[in-house]
Amino acid sequence: MKVNKLEVLSNVQVSERYWHMKLEASSILEPVKPGQFFNIKCAEADSPFLRRPFSIYRMNKAEKTIEFLYLMKGQGTFKLTDVVAGEKVDMLGPLGEGFTLGKTWDTVLLLARGVGIATLAALAQEAVEKHVKCIAILSARTNNDLLAAEMLQGLGVQVIKVTEEDGTSDVSNVHRLIEQLLIENDIKATFTCGSKRLSKLLQKISKNHGLPGQIALEEHMGCAMGVCYACVCDIKEENGINSVRVCKEGPVFNLEKVVLG
């Protein structure tokens, strides 16, 4: 982890609500893992005051760039859309613990909703590089929100889209979909990010099928470095329920262990 001032190569709108930013990253010598994140200063001015956390969307080791996919949400992300190519952005990271792909996992299931798609995209990229078969259910309000998901299809990920727009995104439908996929494929592990309802569902299904799972959590952060204890979540462990830091022990956790409330 360090303070990086990275040059923006591009920052463009990719759908109604989503933007994509690519930065030159040769100064980052540490390995960056899918699921890890950077805490980004969205504007040089004092406002917005806090940094904003974004998980890496894509890493290009050969050309030494990193990419982020972000939803225009409030003050911080609106400010971030003002950044133009050539400018530098201050990003603290890489932060947190990322996803792990088990050696014997030749087929994995990804279940992502909203901005969770960005987080799981980095994992899909790694999985594809490792010749792991990747099936992804992507959930969003509209098909427009899923435009960014085309990159996953380009990588060779089997993508299934569900949306409110099409009336396909309700939990019971997603449940049916997953059970069907489990019959048709020899899925070895599950991954999720972006929705509490879907995470609960996947937690239950994974447990029933005896599958290992991982989840990337989001929580409001102060320092994002593990010193302030703002972003905590509950984890079930042998000695009971422990409160741990999303930014440090996470954001990726064992799906079975997280208390989803």
Add this chain to the structure above:
Amino acid sequence: MESLKLDVKIGELKLKNPIMPASGAFGFEMESLFDFNQLGAIVPKSITKYPRGGNATPRVCEVTGGMLNSIGIQSKGLPYYLKNILPQYEQYNTPLIASISADSVDEFAEMSEIISKEKCVSGIELNISCPNLEGDGKAFGMDAELSYQLIKKVKAVTNQSIIAKLTPNVTSIQEIALACENGGADGLNVANTMLAMAIDIHTRKPKIGNVLGGISGPAIKPIIVRLIHQVRKVTEIPIIGCGGVMNWEDAIEMILAGANAIQVGTANFINPLSMMEILEGIKRYMTTYQIEDINDLVGKTDIPV
């Protein structure tokens, strides 16, 4: 200027420079970012006797010019602290000030006595600005008599330099400052966060889980400058200015108001290198104005009579 004198004293505690982190906004996790040997002191997060879970999330929210927090002193308890937190800092030649939070006067004394025996502890900061379970949830530092008793009891069981961290949520901080001095405090930290609240107008819910939280950051700096000025008027003991210091200009301003040393909290979240940059800025300021000894600046505000 070749020989800038930056060292300051708080009781028996000698600091090589006046810049240190504020409790709760710094930790060993920042070790890869800069050399802790460059700090005036190391101040870990407040420790409680027993493990504490902390408050409901969200525990922080952003406001104009700052943030609210209600962490609730999440802590793994004193034995863990002694075994795992303190030893991490033994490798540095920077003095460590242990911050203590407790539920009663006796517990403050008991913890101070135990922590005093630790080789790597050079001073103790008493977080008397945290809620007091004996006193209906009010902070110890809101009651002059209680503050006096607390400091006195702690001083009786330890030879360490004792800093009382005051709460700004009082009618007269001067009264509390004097009570602490009379109790034997070697220094005063001015101050902890100010009680605040923020509401999301769309959901109509409080923005933090605990409803109320403490505001920190640049928004409170002018209030802290005023508090330092007021405390400096009634006491000669060292003051650590704390609240809203984002850069070296803020640090100098607090020194001019009467602070001997400075703690940096929230700024670490925005720019984790800020303490190093503040130190460099102070040196440049001293060179520009030909100030050899930082102690010569303390309280040197030119107030028209």
